[in-house]
Amino acid sequence: MKDIEGFHILWTAPYFEKSKDDTYSMQDYELLTMILSALMWRKMNGPITLYGDARAIDYVEGQGLSHIWNGGIKEIQVPDSISPGVFWAAGKLYALKAAHMPAVMVDLDLIVWKNIGEYIAGTDICAIHREGIYPDVYPGRDFFNMDSSYSFDPLWSWDVPPVNTCMLYMAKEQFKNYYVDSSIQFMENCRETEENLCHMVFAEQRLLAMCAARKGKIIASFFPEAADIERQDVFTHLWGYKNILKFNYGKRVEFNGRLCERIEREFPEEADVIRELHVCR
Template identity: 45%
Template sequence: MLHAFHSNWTRPFFTRNPDGEYAVEPFELLTTALSALAWRRENGPIRMICDTRARRYYDALGLAFLWDGGVHPLLDAVPEDVNPMAFWAAGKLYALSAMPSPCVMIDTDFICWKPLAPLVEGLDAAAIHREDIMPDIYPGPDAFRQTHGFDFALLDWSVRPLNTALCYFGSDSFRRYYTDQAIRFIRCSPGADDVLTYMVFAEQRLLAMCAARKKARVAALSDLAALFGGEQQGYFTHVWGFKQQMRDEPALYDDFCRRCAARLRRDFPDAAERLARVPVLEAYFA
């Protein structure tokens, strides 16, 4: 049995929208439900690690039942000097720092349809796939001019980053080492001025670099071609690459949400009945 967690840190939203009302898009709520319920069915408990504003949002919609491990507002403790624009996914790393291994960190737009344990047996860590080192996304150390006091010298810049849409940690010592390094980089970069390169370095490139430095047993569970080309034998679904296309084409958005609702009715009928009562979702269950 593997324990997993979702995370939701709302500070980046309110930094961008100081007077806004917090909301998650319907398709993201539906994939969140499928992600949590499929995990529970196939793998074990899952919890939501978030902040108080996120917990209130899920409670107001009646969605807290999705996480049988509970909803925990631990991310209220993320330090105020963490730059929420550059490090918009820092909540994941702070959540991971609070979760003992073995554990699985999974994004709310990622669904694991089958048991994961056979794929990660004997590993210190695993991630869904490797990433190519594209200079505009994964630049060299000279690009991080707003980072002060972090030692880049001992890192292997040739190792390919690990995508953390789904990430397993079997070794607690490695989990602590990685999160310590990632959070230290974040705290050393309060003036970070890029909304992509700093975050993916902290979250994905450092994971691979830390694994190489510690000679940890790590694996990629898939690759991009298989993940998005349907060659997964029904193991994984990741919606990330489809999000903007849905936003641009309302018919695709509606069709996707209705297909999610139909899958929920088929696989998780009791949960679907509760989800169908959520005002922003009810039209897709009609």
């Protein structure tokens, strides 16, 4: 079985945009999910790398977790010109810029339980699924607050469905660079000052579809239909469940217990590591 390179991204600037804390921290359920995500990727697919800013790297090193990413830890720097309030996921674009394709970008709250080789074989781009063009999330071009010098490529189609990028495979370095450069140029020329969702998802999810169509690339989906996601056993994604865990202590203890048990059972060498984190009750 051929290794599939994966990578995580931990960019702390959005955290400090909203928090007055001097040091970065994660919720216990976020930390355990990230750990199991990395360990399961290693087990089922191949090496995994962490791309993070300096404070993210300090955090994982301080928690004794650096070894979790057997592909290593690499620092990214997102320019101050990119607002972490508006573009809270910009770290993903800068990690993609630094990463070499073919590789799979995996969100920290996504656990992949199986090998995905059969899904990505022969594809240029493969993502979890496409999304509908809902006007409140994906509005038309006139909505965007852009610098007067910026112009959208007239050959970009506004009719292609956006791409959910919680897990994203790209095969070719050249296309990856085109997409990332287009996204960064959009973010650098954005005059928006407050988060409204639409600017970030355009830069990350809609532009990917537009760039692919512009270059004649076909985007495959791990699960083309929404109903398929409900019936699959390939991955677990926390998505909105994080809000339940944040406010429901009982559910949180139950969830953490399941993850601790899974880590200790499948990766007994990490048992002492997670006990030191004091997140398992």
